[in-house]
Amino acid sequence: MENSVKVARVKADLTQQQLADAVGITRQTISLIEKGKYNPSLKLCLQICYAVNGTLDEIFWIEEEDFE
Template sequence: MKNKIKVLRAEYELTQEQLAEKVDVSRQTINAIEKGKFDPSLPLAFKISKLFKMSIEDIFQNE
């Protein structure tokens, strides 16, 4: 699944570690999501979308 997390993280000046702490996952999970190796659960997608004040559809695109 494609996503804009890396770009949004840069805009918010967050490291992978900082984002991981804010959404209660590991840095490795954020890294895997950014690289498209892992699709987030729906609750995690909601946490990320709320943090970045965007809809899930605006952050994640099904390939």
Template sequence: MKNLKLKSARALSDMSQEQLAEAVGVTRQTIGMIEAGKFNPSLQLCIAICKTLGKTLDELFWEV
């Protein structure tokens, strides 16, 4: 399932996939795969993404 919440939060923060990837220490392809729902990130990576975007785990990664 696509992670549109992550994509939206990244866009609202005015960050490209490449900028977010650099900030959390992964490749742009990794961010693209997470957004496309083709990669399940580690909890450590989820937390790093949340901190960078100023969001909680619930806001970006938990299904409602």
């Protein structure tokens, strides 16, 4: 899964720690999500979207060829 969490977080003027606190996870988990090394649950994806004022399709996506 691809994401633009870092871009959205910076645009929302949040640090990794502030975003982590807002959604109830650790800063390290935010770092892993931003690097694409951790795939969050749908619930966590939505929480992140709400925290950075973005939509699910703006911040998280899967490339079509990844389904093959």
